[in-house]
Amino acid sequence: MRNLLKEAEKELNGDIITVGLATCGMSAGGLPVYEKLEKAGILPVEKVGCIGMCYAEPIVTVIKNRKKSIYGGINENNVNDLIECIKEDKVMKKNFLCNDISELEFYKKQKRLVMRNSGEINPLKLGHYLYQGGLEGLKKALAMEPAKVVEAIKKSGLRGRGGAGFPTGMKWEFIAKRTGKKYLICNGDEGDPGAFMNRTVMESDPFALIEGMVIAAHATGCDEGIIYTRAEYPLAIKTLEHAIKTCYENNILGEKILGSGLKFDLAIKKGAGAFVCGEETALISSIEGKRGMPRPRPPYPAESGLYERPTNVNNVGTFANVATIMRIGVEEYTKIGTEKTKGTMILCLVGKIKRSGVVEVPMGMKLSEIILDIGGGPPAGKLKAVLSGGPAGGCIPKEHLDIKLDYETLASIGAIMGSGGMVVINDESSMVEVARYFMRFTQEESCGKCTPCREGTKRLLEMLVNVSRGVGKEEDLDKIEALSKFIQENSLCGLGQNAPNPVLSTLKFFRNEYIMHLQGKNPGKTYNDMKQFIITQKCVGCGNCERNCPVKAISGELKKKFKINQDICIKCGKCYDVCAFKAIERK
Amino acid sequence: MPYLRKVKIKNNEYYYLFHTTRDGDKFRKYSKYLGKDKPERERLQIMKDEFLNEIKTKKPEDIKPNVVEALQKIQSENGFLPKEELIRISHELDIPGTDIYGVATFYGQFKLAERGKYIVSVCTGTACHVKGSNNLLDFLEKYLKIKAGETTADRKITLEAVNCIGACARAPAIMINDNVYGELDEEKVKKIIAGLK
Incomplete structure (x- = not known):
């Protein structure tokens, strides 16, 4: 070395x-x-x-x-x-x-702590990582008793960076008590659209992730680790594979790590493309090679996880933070952040924003500082809202942007921290359409195990599609709200429980846009589903559209031009699809 | 004690070894596929010993067949999952075909139909969506004259809509095989597609 x-x-x-x-x-x-x-x-x-x-x-x-x-x-x-x-x-x-x-x-305004090496070193070279002070944290941890390391992480106040914010130290304490074979899993299944901070860490600083995992292995007594990542991240997989190989060659993985008695093996598992596998129990069954469906907890993975053995699952960001905590010391780390949430958060600024990218800010920073000062605001148009936490999160309207970034504050207004994706939306987009987009996503990704999520999201999407097309009455909005709450309360896993968040928060802050849609007006600029279907002169009068129309809005005589009654039409597009003569247009 | 059993599947006979162990209050059943012919007596005894040895020395994850891994291997060899291959691993891993089909259809990565040489994946993640990836997809559908999920007649290009490829900051983005192209518009996409051979 x-x-x-x-x-x-x-x-x-x-x-x-x-x-x-x-x-x-x-x-x-x-x-x-x-x-x-x-x-x-x-x-x-x-x-x-x-x-x-x-x-x-x-x-x-x-x-x-x-x-x-x-x-x-x-x-x-x-x-x-x-x-x-x-x-x-x-x-x-x-x-x-x-x-x-x-x-x-x-x-x-950024504080680059976890990401300090990203873009500075060659991620394929261990020497570069060592030069930047890498492995110092591991050396310190190995000199400590495992229980002391757990204690240190507990004191640091580190919370899981995967979204829910469960204290990492406590999780480790549960698993450390268990005996026998234990597994350590790194959750790198970053399925949230709009979030890529895990990918950045895996691609730019893979050794920090491995260091964090080895520290965790020492603290919890796990001797086998798995990094579960998406197959859509080919470069991250390649980089990690190289890093793991290098670590084995340099005695950072394997037996007698750095001359101590620690033994730890690490491997990569590629996901097969299912959003729900970010949930820990679903992730575990996916590693076992089954359908990645969540199961009820308890028993928690700490009792019975992978192959029915005690298992500890942490996010990529959490492990990267662990390495940082051990390197700079608990005291130094706890100086950053708020009272309840310590350290820094890596966020992805994307969407309608001038300076998009990955940023690392101390917890407790105001959202307006992040969006306007660091990101520079939207390049055109007016800022409307920020979506935090991906499809499970909620929207934060610009009036509320002076709130602080931490788990509790965000949850208090119906958004969640999630993995840290921040999608900025300007006045070109309609919020109804944004809610519909997320609903389509969760509906497609619902694994189908529990009924509230499987059926509920489907019906919710149908109602949203109708509203976005301007079909329906104002009472429908109450129905949407009631169904959303039902799904939240009755679903099995985090996917279903959080699926209606975007709908509820847009309804709360942008109810006027829903009403505008119902009145046939378009609150945004880019949206085109408000358009009407019209039968043009190309019509030969075959009557195919009439037979297929679910609401009987089309009428006419055979071999003559047919007509659509716009008052009855629900804009489902069925006639558009079945017309063999391309006589129906959207205008 | 391992025992031999004949299993009949669609009028074909297959021979298996079975063995059950108890770990506390949990039972675990192991099985091993031997082939279509019944092994000779002496050979059988050796096989039983080997089987017992395997169970003792192997970790649980080695004994339980991993369907996802098996499917990933087939997909990387063929580009998709041919029906015959699925039936083959069903016999090989001793897992019902329905379960294998269940796993294959659960994950977005597995494809049951043959695909083109180039897989053009249009990202429809949030950031790309906000920046107009649906227009890009519409354009590609028109330009290639296929719908998302289909392959061109010459088996050259398959068009797909995928959820977030993680290039959000360079939205709207597409991925062609393993290469990501960002900040696209119709003209740029046209150029990239025309460049595919």
């Missing part, structure tokens, strides 16, 4: 060019930039992870003669200009972002 460290020191201290090549960098065309820079051969080029500024990808950092300059938006076309500039020791003004990230508005 010493050699690796020396090598890294040499690489990172000297002149170097780094290119951000996580998934976002790749999608922006970072790979050809990297190849061209390497071919030019002016300075050593290194692949690094994601620094978080997804809006400016691909990002190239040049360190020459101890002077650092960061460039954004470098692509195949202008990379040659950059090479020329580096050769002549000039600054390429057009794409220049800053000399150090702390100068940017985007980073001024």
